[in-house]
Amino acid sequence: MTVHTIKIRTEWWERVASGQKVAEVRKLDRDYQVGDLVELVPVREGLLGVLIRDASRGVITAEVGHIVRGGAAGNIGVTAGYGVLSLIEVSVGEPPEPAVEIEDEGKPERLCGATFSTGMNLVYCELAEGHDGRHAQATFTVAPTYAAGDGGRS
Incomplete structure (x- = not known):
């Protein structure tokens, strides 16, 4: 099998x-x-x-x-x-546990403005309380990181 x-x-x-x-x-x-x-x-x-x-x-x-x-x-x-x-x-099966735990749930702005190693910037994040009331679920939107003066291309 x-x-x-x-x-x-x-x-x-x-x-x-x-x-x-x-x-x-x-x-x-x-x-x-x-x-x-x-x-x-x-x-x-x-x-x-x-x-x-x-x-x-x-x-x-x-x-x-x-x-x-x-x-x-x-x-x-x-x-x-x-x-x-x-x-x-x-x-x-049960849904997986959240991959990221947010220790300071009172400050979601800690997640905003992050830059990822792939060259993407976090431009929007939305947090919602998880099904168990303890974990938070996050929705992220990212955009490419542009160098100043490159006209939006990098």
Whole structure:
């Protein structure tokens, strides 16, 4: 048995978690086998269209119960190189703990104005109380760091 960790967009994650969606169409770029486990990691579109981990949701773990492989004899309607994985024994994990703990919750401005090693400046931050009342969740927006006089290019 192999464990395959794969991304799934939040809207589809919701359907798998609720039991509405019981199969997953995937490119067969891995050696999926009946009995393997898939870990579906929820992702959403972030800044500049980059997919980022949706930390408000847990990882779904499911067993592959059956595979319809595209291009195989009799599997009309499934494109060669793709497959339909039936998901059984589905379980939804808890969301991860926040990656950053804010010790001084009374001063969120400590986070604003930060410069990251990637050359990005934090230009907006929004803090909300976490689900447990102790941790804070932060939403950040970043912009490139520009040198003075470079006309916005660096």
